[in-house]
Amino acid sequence: MNQSKSASEILGNPDHQAxxxxxxxxxSRDSVPSVNQLKEGLRILSAMDIKLLRTYNTQQYAHAANLLEAIHQMKQENxxxxxxVMLGAWIDCEGAWTDYRNHEAEDLKNNQAEIDEAVRxxxxxxxxxxxxxxxxEAMVHWAEAYFVSPAIILKWVNHLQDLKKSGELAQDLWVTSSDNFxxxxxxxSSYHKPELEALIKAVDYVSMHTYPYHDTHYNPHYWQxxxxxxxxxxEKVDNAMLRARDYAISQYQSTKDYIKSLGIEKEIHIGETGWASKTNELYGNEGSRASDEYKQKLYYDHIREWTNGAGLTCFYFEIFxxxxxxxxxxxxxxxxxxLITLKGEAKYALWDxxxxxxxxxxxxxxxxxxxTFDGNKDALMETVVPPRSLQLSEN
Structure with missing residues (x-):
């Protein structure tokens, strides 16, 4: 008989990797994968013993609905x-993605539709x-095209919590917002506002994002x-990837310390972190030199080891x-x-x-x-270069 665990049983459980x-x-996302296509991905994830997935939209595209139906059918079959699933409802500010953004107001039509579909x-x-x-990432200020104030997120979190109290949603469903540390x-400290404190109190847990990968460019001193x-x-590469792990841990710890300073006890889990294996941009060999499959594997392994050992769930970004x-x-x-290419190649992180x-x-x-690389590690390692030295970068 199919199992069904509560969020409190799943989050932080190392047997439920995410x-x-x-x-x-x-x-384009206009080409939405079918239920049968999504089943292909689910078979891969199940073979890896993954049991928890995160999505990003509810009604703008049929992806979430198709994914849930695919899981439902596979449960019926086996x-x-x-x-x-951690179901994401996309939230936009008023005038999002235009030149007339108002970050203190919301796109009520879109946000209501996203929340209503999440409930359904x-x-x-x-x-x-x-x-x-x-x-x-609806509150972080660098999401300039669409971010909103914590008060708007709080409004919808409270709405969902009220639906739980009334019995319209399962009481063991957990509600959060998934955002940058x-x-x-x-x-x-510009984020330290009363409405954020109220939001932290209102959510069932904090879903926190950390991206040392991006900060190899934006905060290179940690990386070089x-x-x-x-x-x-x-050895320089190996040490750099340990620093990347520690950088992620430090962002988790600073978030934990802030929440504790408010006198609030709240679970924190990693809603998103990841490492790209290739680029021709800021993180490539002409930039921070962060992107290759060897570094990606080390980051993946380090993050899994840390979060599993600390009793944290990590929604690693991403599988495909x-x-x-x-x-x-x-x-x-x-x-x-x-960690898997469009041609079905498992990157180095999954070679084992x-x-x-x-x-x-x-x-x-x-x-x-x-x-990838037809399994030739020597060929893979030829793509790996260490970060630049601090002295060279500062001259």
Whole structure:
């Protein structure tokens, strides 16, 4: 018989590893993957023993609805199949994506539709939808095209909490917002406002994002290395990736410290973190030199080890490459955060699973799951360069 656990049983449980999931394959989200196409991805994830997925929109595209139906059907077909979803409702400010943005007001029509569809889907699939996230990086100020004040997120969180109290939503459903660590008070004090404190009290847990990858460019001092004649090139890379792990941990800790300073006890889990394997932009060999599959694997392994050991859930971003994210630039970093390529190649982070036969007999988009670089590690390592030295960067 199919299992159905509560959010409190799933979050922080190392037996329920999590991924951010987007099943899009084309250059535009207008081409929504079908239920059967999404089942291909679910078979891969299930073979990896993944049991928790995160989505980003509810009604703008049919992806979330199709994914939930795909999981539902697979549960009907196999009593042992177990998969849960953190359903994301997209939140925009008034005039989002235009030159007339008002960050203190909201796009009520869009936001109401997103929340209403989240409620409908949670009611239709209560055995699958265990978390609703109000907004994705919807409060962080660098999301200039659409961010809103915490008061707007709080309004919708309270609405969902009221539906739980009235019995219209399951009481064991958890409600949060998924946002950058700074938005939760772990960074700039400009975010430290009464409405944020009220939001922290209102959510069931804090879903926090951390991206050391991006800060290899925006905060390079953490990433760059001192000149050394004693370390090999690969030792410099290995040490840099340990610093990346510690950088993520420090952002988690600063968020935890801020929440504690308010006298609030609240669970924190990692709603998003990841590392791109390729780019021709800021993080490439002409920039911070952060992007290759070796570094991606180290980051993935370090983050899983840390979060599992600390009793945290980590929605690692992401399982599949998605080329719509930067459709005009195939080598854009946003297209290469996945651990599996569009051609079904498992990147270095998953080579060990491929060697174990985990993906045997499974295909996606007509491709068997093989290994990048044809499994040739020497060829892979030729793409790896260490960060620049501090001395060279400052001269």
């Amino acid at each position: 991924f951010s999931f987007g099943g899009y394959r084309g250059l 009593d042992g199949f177990e998969m849960y 889907l949670a009611q239709k699939y209560p055995d699958i939808v265990k978390i609703i996230a109000v907004g994705n 700074a938005s939760w008070g772990g960074g700039d 290395v001192e000149d050394s004649d004693t370390l090999s090139e690969i 490459n998605e080329q719509w994210k930067d459709a005009s630039n195939p080598l854009g970093s946003e297209n290469h955060f996945g 699973l491929a060697d174990q036969g985990v993906f045997e007999g499974i295909t996606r988009n007509g491709y068997a799951i093989t290994k």
